[in-house]
Structure formats: structure tokens, C-alpha cells
Amino acid sequence: MLKLTSLRIAAALALSVLAVPIPAIAQKKPHIIVVTHGQVSDSFWVVVKNGVQLAAKETGANVEYRAPEKFDMVALSQLIDAAVASKPDGLIVSIPDADALGKSIKAAVAAKIPVISINSGSDVSKKLGCLLHIGQEEELAGKKAGERMQAEGVKKAVVINQEVGNVALDLRAKGFSEGLGTPAEVLAVTMDFTQSRDAVSAYLQKNPDVQGILALGPAGAEPALQALQNAGLAGKVKFGTFDLSPTVLQAIAKKEMDFAIDQQQFLQGYLPVIIMDNYIEYGLLPANDTVLTGPGFVTPDNAAQVINLSKKGIR
Amino acid sequence: MNFKKLLTRPEFGAFVAAVGIFVFFAAVAGEGFLSISGTINYLEVAAQVGILAVSVSLLMIAGEFDLSVGSMIGASGMIIALAVTQFDWPLWLAIIVAFLFSLVVGYVNGWLVIKTRLPSFIITLASMFLLRGLTIGFTLLITNVTRASGLGTYTEGDFLAPLFLGRPLGLPISIWWWIGLSLILGWMLFRTPFGNWVFAAGGDALAARNVGVPVARVKISLFMLTAASATLLAIIQVLDTGSADVLRGEQKELEAIASAVIGGCLLSGGYGSVYGAAIGALILGMVQEGIVFTRISTDWFRAVLGGMLLAAVLLNNYLRHRALRSR
Amino acid sequence: MDPIIKLEGISKQFGKVNALEDISFQLFPGEVHCLLGDNGAGKSTLIKILSGVHRPSRGEFLFEGKPVHLDSPRQALDMGIATVFQDLAMLSLMSITRNFFLGREPKKRLGPVQLFDATYAARITEEELRKIGIKIRDADQPVGTLSGGERQAVAIARAVYFGAKVLILDEPTSALGVKEAAVVLKYIVQSKLKGIGVIFITHNVHHAWAVGDTFTVLNRGRSYGTFKREETHRENLLQMMAGGEELDELAVELDLISKRDPGQAGEIEHRMAKELE
Numbered sequence: 022m023l024k025l026t027s028l029r030i031a032a033a034l035a036l037s038v039l040a041v042p043i044p045a046i047a048q049k050k051p052h053i054i055v056v057t058h059g060q061v062s063d064s065f066w067v068v069v070k071n072g073v074q075l076a077a078k079e080t081g082a083n084v085e086y087r088a089p090e091k092f093d094m095v096a097l098s099q100l101i102d103a104a105v106a107s108k109p110d111g112l113i114v115s116i117p118d119a120d121a122l123g124k125s126i127k128a129a130v131a132a133k134i135p136v137i138s139i140n141s142g143s144d145v146s147k148k149l150g151c152l153l154h155i156g157q158e159e160e161l162a163g164k165k166a167g168e169r170m171q172a173e174g175v176k177k178a179v180v181i182n183q184e185v186g187n188v189a190l191d192l193r194a195k196g197f198s199e200g201l202g203t204p205a206e207v208l209a210v211t212m213d214f215t216q217s218r219d220a221v222s223a224y225l226q227k228n229p230d231v232q233g234i235l236a237l238g239p240a241g242a243e244p245a246l247q248a249l250q251n252a253g254l255a256g257k258v259k260f261g262t263f264d265l266s267p268t269v270l271q272a273i274a275k276k277e278m279d280f281a282i283d284q285q286q287f288l289q290g291y292l293p294v295i296i297m298d299n300y301i302e303y304g305l306l307p308a309n310d311t312v313l314t315g316p317g318f319v320t321p322d323n324a325a326q327v328i329n330l331s332k333k334g335i336r
Numbered sequence: 337m338n339f340k341k342l343l344t345r346p347e348f349g350a351f352v353a354a355v356g357i358f359v360f361f362a363a364v365a366g367e368g369f370l371s372i373s374g375t376i377n378y379l380e381v382a383a384q385v386g387i388l389a390v391s392v393s394l395l396m397i398a399g400e401f402d403l404s405v406g407s408m409i410g411a412s413g414m415i416i417a418l419a420v421t422q423f424d425w426p427l428w429l430a431i432i433v434a435f436l437f438s439l440v441v442g443y444v445n446g447w448l449v450i451k452t453r454l455p456s457f458i459i460t461l462a463s464m465f466l467l468r469g470l471t472i473g474f475t476l477l478i479t480n481v482t483r484a485s486g487l488g489t490y491t492e493g494d495f496l497a498p499l500f501l502g503r504p505l506g507l508p509i510s511i512w513w514w515i516g517l518s519l520i521l522g523w524m525l526f527r528t529p530f531g532n533w534v535f536a537a538g539g540d541a542l543a544a545r546n547v548g549v550p551v552a553r554v555k556i557s558l559f560m561l562t563a564a565s566a567t568l569l570a571i572i573q574v575l576d577t578g579s580a581d582v583l584r585g586e587q588k589e590l591e592a593i594a595s596a597v598i599g600g601c602l603l604s605g606g607y608g609s610v611y612g613a614a615i616g617a618l619i620l621g622m623v624q625e626g627i628v629f630t631r632i633s634t635d636w637f638r639a640v641l642g643g644m645l646l647a648a649v650l651l652n653n654y655l656r657h658r659a660l661r662s663r
Numbered sequence: 664m665d666p667i668i669k670l671e672g673i674s675k676q677f678g679k680v681n682a683l684e685d686i687s688f689q690l691f692p693g694e695v696h697c698l699l700g701d702n703g704a705g706k707s708t709l710i711k712i713l714s715g716v717h718r719p720s721r722g723e724f725l726f727e728g729k730p731v732h733l734d735s736p737r738q739a740l741d742m743g744i745a746t747v748f749q750d751l752a753m754l755s756l757m758s759i760t761r762n763f764f765l766g767r768e769p770k771k772r773l774g775p776v777q778l779f780d781a782t783y784a785a786r787i788t789e790e791e792l793r794k795i796g797i798k799i800r801d802a803d804q805p806v807g808t809l810s811g812g813e814r815q816a817v818a819i820a821r822a823v824y825f826g827a828k829v830l831i832l833d834e835p836t837s838a839l840g841v842k843e844a845a846v847v848l849k850y851i852v853q854s855k856l857k858g859i860g861v862i863f864i865t866h867n868v869h870h871a872w873a874v875g876d877t878f879t880v881l882n883r884g885r886s887y888g889t890f891k892r893e894e895t896h897r898e899n900l901l902q903m904m905a906g907g908e909e910l911d912e913l914a915v916e917l918d919l920i921s922k923r924d925p926g927q928a929g930e931i932e933h934r935m936a937k938e939l940e
Binding site: 341527528529531532533535536539540543544545546547548549602606607 | 736737740750752753754755756757761764765766767768770776777778779781801803
Binding site for chain 2: 094
């Protein structure tokens with residue numbers, strides 16, 4: 022399914038390039054600023070950044086990537102304000118908190134800067150005035166994960182949230198409970214590996230009857246995996262996660278995890294730069310409100326291929 | 337002769353540094369940095385640190401530290417957000433209660449420091465953890481998530497809101513509070529007997545007490561002031577973002593102390609300036625946002641800040657020694 | 664004339680240690696009463712009692728004929744007993760004016776608020792310092808820019824200005840060079856002439872002899888007695904302070920050193936040794 026989407030986009034772009042004669046004028050390179058909430062310690066965002074950098078190289082655009090040091094909405098809104106004041110040709114942002122960031126994004130739109138949102142904020146993107154959203158519809162993806170677990174007979178499950186306050190993650194959890202049919206408890210952990218692992222271990226001890234675990238990211242999945250291994254439960258509990266990492270993929274290959282939901286975050290960095298560049302230079306824009314980059318399920322069947330790419334920071 | 341006097345003021349080093357940094361960013365990143373929106377951007381960042389820094393600097397001059405201000409931002413912000421969204425309190429009541437809470441915590445901090453004679457560094461380090469932990473614990477207990485949002489609808493029309501929200505004359509309200517506080521507290525430090533007592537309490541508390549200065553009262557009221565200014569900042573942030581989260585304000589206490597030190601305050605107390613701390617906050621704001629305009633990666637912000645802190649301290653040290661040399 | 668301060672049978676114990684035993688002491692207005700004794704004699708304990716830092720374990724403390732029980736240094740200060748401790752209670756980073764008026768800042772009203780009247784304070788400070796012969800360029804310069812002797816002078820001028828009836832000086836000349844010490848001794852005499860009673864604590868007999876009217880010698884918590892100037896000699900005081908025999912040994916040692924060192928220093932030491940013999 023994901024292959025079809027990317028194929029569609031590639032085809033659209035290819036056709037549009039052929040259809041419009043490109044003027045042979047030497048243009049000033051477009052200046053694009055990318056501002057995300059991606060914490061440096063989160064391996065997920067390194068992949069996004071790689072996508073951004075590849076697209077920058079391919080289009081020749083002048084692209085900057087900025088993020089605050091930790092998950093801090095106030096700092097993020099200030100970074101967006103600064104980006105707007107630099108008067109770029111295009112702005113790409115993630116929207117983990119529409120309340121806190123809405124004002125800054127609306128200011129960008131009012132300043133006639135085209136904005137594309139990625140990764141989080143699919144539900145508010147259009148309302149705030151963004152051109153389109155590139156990412157995964159979180160609630161839908163969560164629902165699919167929930168349905169998958171329900172089909173395997175899971176009734177009691179726990180969701181591990183490693184970045185509380187991120188609305189996108191909340192939506193995933195919400196969708197999951199919907200798809201599962203029974204509400205799942207949310208266990209909040211932090212980016213600190215040891216603390217998260219201990220929190221999960223404690224939970225497992227107190228709830229020996231839990232049948233399914235869903236992590237909302239590798240930062241939560243990896244400590245949870247260790248907690249399961251320590252408790253001797255790896256492979257005995259249905260365990261899935263959002264997003265990929267080398268550790269997650271190896272666990273899937275070893276059948277200690279059942280699935281990972283790939284939102285192909287590389288495309289979340291790559292595509293917006295390509296699209297923004299084409300919009301700035303030629304006024305071209307795909308007609309969808311949301312360009313879906315997921316969910317794709319990585320399972321023990323296809324894990325091996327993905328593992329190699331994950332090591333390269335592409336998946 | 338007047339110029340010589342200017343040279344020996346504690347703020348001089350910070351002032352020179354601020355001018356230098358401004359010129360640097362204006363030259364290297366003029367387009368964004370010098371624009372109106374760019375200026376408002378770094379002024380707003382400066383104002384948020386500045387509101388804390390000016391109170392913290394007063395306390396430092398009196399010889400004490402308050403490491404708990406960052407946690408207080410999270411705590412009072414959460415109190416307001418939860419009271420309004422979970423318990424349907426009117427905003428003005430939540431604001432008043434949050435201020436009262438901070439005054440109580442400030443009083444306890446000060447009282448503990450005086451009574452136990454332990455370094456305030458230790459006492460407020462403990463309260464920093466305590467406050468943060470209680471904030472996280474209680475918030476999860478009440479709501480099962482670590483942030484409260486959606487305040488926008490509740491706060492429309494509340495009569496206290498305009499004090500902490502909006503852009504009078506185009507400048508964000510935080511900037512007005514920052515400038516106002518700097519002027520009032522600076523004037524209080526340099527022009528009132530109380531200010532003299534602040535210097536004395538930091539220079540030699542025992543000697544001051546022997547001459548009749550009410551050192552305990554001075555210090556406790558300054559602890560209450562730092563806590564209240566943390567709450568002020570929290571209110572501004574909560575109303576601006578329409579939400580509060582349990583980690584708000586983390587590490588702000590270090591930024592406030594750095595601003596005060598850049599502004600000429602001695603860690604050992606007894607010397608410094610509120611105006612200097614305000615300039616120190618301005619420097620922090622200029623650097624934090626200025627880097628964005630220069631297209632250097634924001635990852636380097638910490639390194640630049642550390643380098644600047646060191647340079648500012650060395651400069652201030654040198655200038656102060658020259659001021660103290662026998663004339 | 665009645666004594667302004669009278670101590671009778673004052674003793675002070677710290678736990679098992681007897682810092683002071685049965686001390687009797689009188690101070691008259693306009694008199695310089697020197698309190699002599701080697702280190703550890705109990706001088707600082709005695710002045711701490713006089714200045715309100717400690718309460719005596721036993722004995723009577725009379726001020727202007729009435730018994731007093733001092734609970735704090737502030738109380739002593741308010742009564743008119745001004746103490747200049749060795750550390751001076753001068754905050755070197757603060758200006759001379761602010762130091763001078765610390766705790767007793769002159770105020771002027773501005774609406775509902777009380778301001779520190781800085782101009783008035785600076786003027787008074789400059790005047791008072793001029794009166795004792797210190798010319799400062801700027802009363803707002805930090806106290807740290809003054810020399811040790813000048814700082815002593817400011818401390819004394821402060822005490823006198825705020826109406827001290829008794830001035831207690833704790834080792835004012837101990838950290839000073841010869842010239843500076845002479846200046847401080849001059850201020851002591853000036854204060855005495857104003858009618859203030861001065862208690863001058865020192866372990867330097869020469870300085871004491873230069874200005875003192877009365878001398879009390881302490882040794883290991885006890886008093887050897889109080890002597891008026893007419894009743895004694897400097898050498899006697901020295902003998903009492905050091906305890907006789909020890910000083911003779913010292914004289915012999917100095918003699919030996921002076922014979923080994925041909926330089927100027929040796930000569931002076933030799934001369935001193937001769938004088939002490």
C-alpha cells in the first residue's frame with residue numbers, strides 16, 4: 022500500500038515536470054526552513070533529517086533544519102517565530118501541539134510564507150492554513166494496530182508513551198483502544214532508557230495478565246523489550262510498536278516483537294522539501310490534503326530487508 | 337570623571353558585551369535579526385528569562401540562590417491550568433491562588449535557609465526536585481496525562497487576563513513586564529534603604545545583623561519574590577500557549593543565574609545589579625534566536641552560551657578589580 | 664566623676680573552659696583605658712561581653728550606674744557602646760557612604776515610599792571623614808579602595824558620628840604598618856578629647872603606652888590589676904603580659920640572632936633585646 026502511494030507521487034511529479042516547459046533562467050536557490058520538535062536523542066528524527074538533507078542535495082535548495090533541545094513547546098514556537106522573521110521562501114513544521122503553535126503558524130501563513138506540516142498535526146494542518154500534511158494519520162494507524170492485536174485474541178493491553186504531551190501520540194493511543202475494542206491503559210515513560218525499562222518492569226510485575234503491549238516509538242519500545250526479556254516474557258506477550266529502529270527490527274526478526282508500524286519518516290523529510298521546492302519554483306502542488314506515508318507493517322516476514330536500510334538511516 | 341564612574345558600575349561589562357553581540361548578529365544575519373519581527377522574537381525570549389533573572393539577581397546579591405524557580409514555573413502553571421480546565425474555577429481566582437502558593441513556597445524556602453543555616457543552594461535544590469515531583473505526581477493523579485490544554489475558551493473575557501496576555505503597542509506583554517520589573521527592582525536596589533540591606537546581607541550577613549539590619553526578613557522576602565516572579569512567567573506562558581505541561585520551566589533557573597552572573601552579580605553575593613541581569617537576559621535572548629538567523633545549527637547554542645558566560649565573568653572580574661584598586 | 668562602665672566580678676565559662684575569672688573593670692568618660700594581654704588572655708571574650716555578643720556567666724555589668732543585660736549587639740549599639748571589631752564590619756564591595764550609614768540610612772519620602780537619601784549621606788560622610796583628616800575623592804568609591812588604616816578611621820568616625828559614648832577598639836593597629844598605626848592612635852586621642860570613653864584592646868605595649876591613661880592586664884582569663892599611667896612603666900606592663908621569665912629567654916635569643924646577622928635587621932633586634940633586658 023505504501024509502495025503505491027509513493028509511486029503515485031513519483032508519477033505525479035514526473036508527469037508534471039514533463040508537462041511544463043522549464044524556463045532556462047538561473048533562479049536564486051529557494052530558502053526553506055524546517056522546524057520540528059525532534060529531540061536530538063530520538064533516532065526517529067535522524068531519519069527525517071536524512072530525508073531532508075537528501076532532498077536538499079537533489080533540488081539544490083538552501084535548506085536549514087532546526088529543533089529545540091528538548092520537547093518544549095514554548096521554545097518550539099519561538100523557533101518558528103524566528104524562522105518566520107527570516108522570511109524564507111517556504112516553511113516546513115511539525116505540529117505536536119496545535120494550541121501552543123497555532124499562533125506562530127498562522128503568523129507564517131499571514132506573512133505569505135507557504136507552510137507544509139509533517140509528522141504531527143494531521144487533524145489541524147488545513148485549519149491552520151498549511152498547504153498540505155505529510156505523514157501518517159495517527160488515529161487510523163493506531164486503529165489498525167488495535168484491530169491487528171484484537172484479531173490475535175488480545176483483550177488486555179498497555180500503551181507505552183515516551184513523549185507525553187505530543188498530541189500525535191495521544192491520537193495513536195486513542196485509535197489503538199478503538200481498534201482493540203477495549204480501552205488500553207497508558208503507561209507514561211521518558212526518553213531515559215533505564216527509567217523507562219524499570220517503569221515497564223514494575224508494570225509487568227503488577228499486571229501479570231497483560232496480553233498485549235504497544236509502544237508509540239522506539240524510544241519506548243527498546244526499554245520495554247529489555248524489560249520483557251528480563252521478565253522472561255519476550256515472545257509470550259503480543260508486542261508491537263510504532264516506528265522502526267535497528268533494535269526493533271532485530272527483535273521482529275527474532276520473533277520477540279510481532280510488528281512495527283512504519284510511517285516511513287524518511288519520506289516525511291524528503292517529500293516536503295521536494296514538494297516545497299517545486300511549489301516555490303513552479304507553483305506545483307499535489308492535490309491531496311494529506312500525503313500518507315504510512316502505516317506500513319513490518320513483520321517477521323519482511324524484516325530482513327528493512328534491517329539493512331535502517332542501519333543506513335533510511336528506515 | 338563621570339565616565340570613570342560609569343566604567344566601574346557592575347553592569348558595564350554586560351553592556352559592552354550586549355553591544356558587541358548586537359553588532360555581530362546585525363552584521364552576520366542582518367536580514368532576519370534586524371527586522372521588526374526578528375527583534376520582537378529575541379526580545380520576547382529575553383523577556384521570559386529576564387522576568388526571572390531580575391528577581392534571582394536580587395537574591396544572589398543578598399547572598400543566596402534559588403534553584404527551584406524552574407520547578408515553580410511548572411507547578412504554578414499546572415495549578416492554574418488544572419483549576420480552570422478540571423475544576424471550572426474562574427481564571428482570576430486560579431491566578432490569585434497560584435500567586436499565594438508561590439509566596440508560601442518562597443517563604444518556606446527562605447525560612448528553611450535561615451533556620452537550618454544550610455546553604456540555600458542545597459535547600460532550593462531539594463525544593464526544586466520536590467516541586468517538580470509533586471507537580472508530575474498530582475497532575476497524573478488528576479488527569480492521567482502530563483499536560484492540560486484548551487485554556488483558550490475558558491479565559492476569554494476574564495478580567496485579569498489582559499494583564500498577562502496580548503501585545504500592547506505591538507510588544508508582547510512579557511516584554512512590558514520584564515522592563516517594568518527591571519526598573520522597579522533596580523530602583524529598589526540602588527535607591528532605598530532596603531536595597532542597602534540587600535547588599536549588606538550578601539556582603540557580610542553577620543556584620544549587617546550586628547548593625548541592626550534585619551537580614552532574615554530581607555532574605556525571606558527575596559525568596560518570596562523569586563517564587564512569585566516564576567509564577568508570573570508561568571501565567572504568561574500558560575495564557576500564551578493555552579496549555580500547561582509538567583516539564584515547563586526546566587533549566588530556566590540556570591538561565592536566570594547565568595543572566596545574573598553575566599550582568600555582574602557575584603556568586604558570593606554582596607555585589608551586582610538588577611539592570612545588569614536584565615542586560616544578561618537580553619544577551620541570552622539575542623544569542624538564542626540570533627543563531628537561528630545566522631543559519632548556524634541550533635545545536636551550538638549551548639556551546640556559545642557557555643563560552644559567553646565564561647567571557648562575561650572574566651570581563652566583569654577584570655573590571656571589578658580595576659574599580660577596587662586604590663585610587 | 665562616675666564611671667560610665669563598671670564591671671564587677673565578671674566571669675565567663677564556655678562549657679568547661681573558664682575564659683574569664685572574676686574580672687573587675689571601670690571606664691570613665693574621656694579616658695583611654697587599654698586592655699592588654701597576650702593571645703588567649705581573654706581580651707576578646709571581655710569585649711564580646713561589653714558589646715552584647717555574650718552574656719556573662721557571673722558578675723555585674725553597670726552602664727551609667729545602672730545594671731544592664733545585653734541581649735544583642737544592636738542593643739549595645741543603641742545604648743551608645745560602639746564596637747569596632749578586628750574585621751571592621753566594613754563591606755569592601757560597598758561604597759564608603761553606604762557602609763557609613765548601614766542600618767541607619769537617612770531617608771526621604773517620595774509619596775508612599777522611603778528613599779535612601781544618598782546625597783545627604785554622601786555629604787555627611789565626606790564631612791565626617793574630613794574632620795578626622797581623611798580626604799576622599801568620592802564618598803561613593805568602594806571601601807575596598809581604602810587602606811587598612813583609612814578603613815579603621817572610617818569605622819571610628821562612624822561610631823563617633825552616631826553618638827557613641829563608649830568606643831571599644833579591638834586590636835585596631837595589629838594589621839597596620841607603623842605610619843598607619845600612628846594615624847589611628849591620633850584618632851583615638853581625638854575621640855577621647857570629645858569625651859568618649861575608649862577601650863583600646865591590643866597586645867602591642869608600645870601603642871598602648873602612647874595613648875593610654877589606664878591599663879588593665881589580662882593573663883589566661885585573670886586580671887593582674889588595673890594601673891594608672893602614673894603608677895607604672897611600660898616595661899612593667901610588658902613583663903606582666905608575657906609573664907617575666909619567658910621574656911628574658913627571648914632577649915637572649917634575640918641577642919644571639921643579632922650577632923649572627925650583620926644587616927640592619929640584626930641591629931634593630933639587638934637594640935630591642937638590650938631594652939628588654
